[in-house]
Amino acid sequence: MIVVKARCESEELLMFRSLNLRMELTRNDAYYYSNLEKGYEGECQFDQLVESQLPDDWLAINDLLLECNNTIFQIDSLLIGYGIIFVNDVKNYDGDFIIKDGKWFTVSGNEVSDPLDQLKRCESLLRRLLHHLGFTLPIESRLVFINPEFYLYHAPLSTQMIFFPQLNRFMNQLKMKSGKLDGRQFKVAHKLVSLNKQTSVFSRVPEFRYEQLEKGIACRTGKAFMNTYNKHTLVCNECGCHEDVESAILRNVAVFRLLFPDQKITTNSIYKWCKIIPKKTIWRILAKNFKYQGHGKTAHFVDLVSKFN
Numbered sequence: 237m238i239v240v241k242a243r244c245e246s247e248e249l250l251m252f253r254s255l256n257l258r259m260e261l262t263r264n265d266a267y268y269y270s271n272l273e274k275g276y277e278g279e280c281q282f283d284q285l286v287e288s289q290l291p292d293d294w295l296a297i298n299d300l301l302l303e304c305n306n307t308i309f310q311i312d313s314l315l316i317g318y319g320i321i322f323v324n325d326v327k328n329y330d331g332d333f334i335i336k337d338g339k340w341f342t343v344s345g346n347e348v349s350d351p352l353d354q355l356k357r358c359e360s361l362l363r364r365l366l367h368h369l370g371f372t373l374p375i376e377s378r379l380v381f382i383n384p385e386f387y388l389y390h391a392p393l394s395t396q397m398i399f400f401p402q403l404n405r406f407m408n409q410l411k412m413k414s415g416k417l418d419g420r421q422f423k424v425a426h427k428l429v430s431l432n433k434q435t436s437v438f439s440r441v442p443e444f445r446y447e448q449l450e451k452g453i454a455c456r457t458g459k460a461f462m463n464t465y466n467k468h469t470l471v472c473n474e475c476g477c478h479e480d481v482e483s484a485i486l487r488n489v490a491v492f493r494l495l496f497p498d499q500k501i502t503t504n505s506i507y508k509w510c511k512i513i514p515k516k517t518i519w520r521i522l523a524k525n526f527k528y529q530g531h532g533k534t535a536h537f538v539d540l541v542s543k544f545n
Contacts, residue, residue, distance in 0.1 A: 237290040240425045241432070243283055243298035247494060248439040249276055253458045254491050255442070258449040265442050278328025278382040279312050286315065289407040293318060293414045295425045301433040304365040308433070309358050313380075316373075316425055318415030323362060323377040325355045327386075334389040343389075352396065355379050365431075371424050378406070446496065451511045453488050455479070465512050482521050485510060489522075500536035501526065 245253075252269040255261065261269060283298060290296075295316040302309055313324040332343040340348045359377040366373065377396060381388075384400040391397065398406045452461035453470060460474030462484060470484045471477070489501060492509050499505060503519045510518065522528075526537035 237287045237294050237296055238292055239287065239296045239298070241297045241300070241429050243279060245276060246272075246299075246436065248272065248436060248441055250491070250494060251441045254454065254495060255444060255449070257454055257458060257461070258451075259444060261442065265440075268440055274328050275326075279326045281328075281382050282313055282324065282326045282380060285403060285407065286313070286410075290315070290410060291414055293417050294410070295417070295421055297425055297428060300428060301436055302362070302365060302428065302431055303433065304361045304368070307361060308436075308438075309361045310436070310438075311358060311362065314428070315410070316421050317410070317413050318417055318421070319373065320413060321362075321366075321373050321375045321424070322410070323355070323359050323375060324380050325351065325358065325377070326380045326382055327351055328383050329381060330383045330385040332387050332389065335391065351379055352394070355396065366424070369427060371420075371427075373420070373424060380406075444495075446499075449495075451509055453484050453510050453512065454491065456487070463512070481513065481517065482524075485513060485518060485521050486525060501538075502536050 249272045252261075252265075252272055256266070256269055279299070283296070286294075286296060297314040297316070298312070300311040300314060302311070311323055312326045315322040315324065333348070334341050334343055338350075340350050342348065355377050359375055363375055366375075378398050379396055380398045380403070381400060382403075386400065388397075388399075450461075452463075454460075455462045455470075455472035455475060455477055456479065457472075457475050457477065460472050462470040462472045462477075462479065464471035464473060465481070468481055470479050470481055485506070488510055489506055492499070492506065493501065501522065503515055503522060506518050506522065507513070507515045522537050525540070527540050528535065529538050530536055
């Protein structure tokens, strides 16, 4: 398996993860955030499965956000083999669901969007996009239920749906379709990656203000603040993890920039954001990793040009 585009957390998920620690989310926002984490976890599980089982004559593109005919659509996992493309929509649902009169419900009676309809729409838009680009590889799509605790009552007989007990068989079917790749598959993969949109229009991050957010250095789990500082190391008393001070500061600078893209990076702004680290230490780390620009009150740090070369 050759991974052309690896999966990483979306900006939306990273922002929710930080806000969940630094403010109290509403019930609806907390539920939405929980589903984001759960969905990302399921997608990573599927990535690990295909990467461990499929041979090198398959290409994987993870988490694509594309546009066709002024319509944005997202693909969780795209697998490109010899003469075929598989679109995989990964669902990490758990619990019992039921289909009644063609509609999907939880057993408690809450209606949910039909994931098969979403999959068909995604496949159709990808087919149109590839046709516009001059590629004619056939496309198949699969709705993958990655969670062993999921059950669907009255499930239709559909080869498009892959349930947890069928995952190994699905992998074996893909292996049987393996064949030596040629330049055509790589051209398709690299073209789609080049068209990937960085920011989703579907983001539902709640409104927030700097003043309402709790300050401090979040530990790598994102579930607590690191509260013990001893010159070179920070420790989270909640989970016990240790982290080098420089690494922790740079990680939290990235969070600050994500949440407040219009704010300048200064020693004072990061000192207030990180809370427990001395200003002298913050200045030293920022000066080492960024370029100091401006004078007086306008002075701030910007990215080093060399980082982009």
